[in-house]
Amino acid sequence: MWKPAKSVVMAGHTLSDMEVWLNEFGHAFLDLCDDKADGWLSGLALKLYPLAGDRAPRQAAKIAYVTRTYDGPC
Known part of the structure; x- marks a missing residue:
């Protein structure tokens, strides 16, 4: 799985x-969609984490963005 380069602390709590x-x-x-994502973003991230958690998050976001904006047959 992907690991941050260093520990991240928010409000005195070290994040997992x-x-x-x-x-x-x-x-x-x-950043990719100019802050226009709905509330579904956290749900998308939670669904993608088990599948893409071994990738850098910014790389996974680019893949998700391209997939989301692709005008396919479905």
Whole structure:
């Protein structure tokens, strides 16, 4: 699984690797879509983490963004 380069502390609490990944993924995805993501973003991140948690969160966000914006047949 992906690991942050260093521990991340928020409000005196050291975040787990998963919490850091979800946070970083969310920031990256919002950057890609100009902060226009709905409340579904946290659900998307939680669904993707088991599948993409071994990738860097910013890389996973790029993959999710391209997939989300692709105009396919479905």
